[in-house]
Amino acid sequence: MGLRERKKEKTRLAILDAALDLFLEQGYDSTTVEQIAGSVDISPRTFFRYFTSKDAVAFWFHEHGEEIMLEVLRSRPAGESPFVSMTHALRAVLRDLQDSTPEDAQRFLKLRRLLDDHPHLVGLSVARGAETERHLATEIAARRGADVTTDRVSHLVVAIAMSSLRVGFECPPGRRPELSQVVQQMEETLELVESMMRPGWDTGEPVPPADRPGSGAA
Amino acid sequence: MGLRERKKEKTRLAILDAALDLFLEQGYDSTTVEQIAGSVDISPRTFFRYFTSKDAVAFWFHEHGEEIMLEVLRSRPAGESPFVSMTHALRAVLRDLQDSTPEDAQRFLKLRRLLDDHPHLVGLSVARGAETERHLATEIAARRGADVTTDRVSHLVVAIAMSSLRVGFECPPGRRPELSQVVQQMEETLELVESMMRPGWDTGEPVPPADRPGSGAA
């Protein structure tokens, strides 16, 4: 890897760290791009060359996770049921998280605290997740041999899987958990979701009708 | 209702309609607040007094739906299982949609097309939905007699219910469905989700462990 790319990566991380610290110190809204840029001695214009927006700082983890999940998804055996494939993808993200360097772990925890303090950002992260969900759904639909534009099961598989990750990510306000605790909580939530689903729910096999409330007897 | 409030409501709807039409005509990004304001003869400043942001135009439906759902949720009998309560809340939104005036129906369909054409807005809607999900989860947790900050089942109940609504909302690109078709599709998706869940999954009863893939045999 050349000097250029190393420098770029260094700058990127410097911006990321500076931004996270400033956000946590003085709040997200009160922190301007100018401040962030100033604290790493770059021009505001350059900030936007590294992050497409101020919000994008909070997406960094999502984008990384999406790459991993898509990669894992494509590597799973063809016959595997979609949700099982998704759980493997999710657990790959969790493993990557656990194996990350102490620096990255710190960044992750800072990001978690930031999202804790600023629900608005959770929303934006989720919004970013919607994009991710479409990519994943496309992949899943392909595996199911279905058309992603019409096959609702594919979308639901992804939506439910991502929900478990998102719910597991949250913590009681004020908590400052260790990385391993967060990972464990995400793992537990995933297991909880797995146990909630009816066997074979994601394979498109006909399932016995459940007793539904408002549907017929309104 | 006084003249003032009637005027206000009229202005609000005028802005909404003008914004939706402009967005659909020339794209969301290419449409400025100045244009919207101009086309209903108000100052841009006044636009922001009716809608907190340009994005907020796309949230109008979400906010309406959230009110309905919270209201229904609070009116459900105490013993009812959380997810069943949520399905009633969701179906109340669907009923309200079907019973809406032709004008509101048009607005809804325009909004749907807008979200179809601009995935970015779907994201923002979902972001707004994250806010909604927290409110609903609080209500659900109260019904379960659980602490919303720790009870993951509450969050999952809401997340899964909202997922079904969101997935049912989507259409193949380019489709221009009737209102009733969209509603029917949402209803079908909800039924699909109901059939996917293991009976009693939302009541916190211990469930038999399912055969999970990566958990023990990694």
Added chain:
DNA sequence: GCGACTTATGTCACAATGTGACACGAAGAT
């Protein structure tokens, strides 16, 4: 090492979103 190229950065200019402050005029109350 030298020259030609690629590319990251800074500067400048600018559009657009969003907000606070203040003044004016119409709606509403007594």
Added chain:
DNA sequence: ATCTTCGTGTCACATTGTGACATAAGTCGC
């Protein structure tokens, strides 16, 4: 009729985000 309330317009302003261009640093072939 008068006083109060409140919606609106105007002005000023901060902030985010982008395009264009110049410059300097990194990269590659010789």
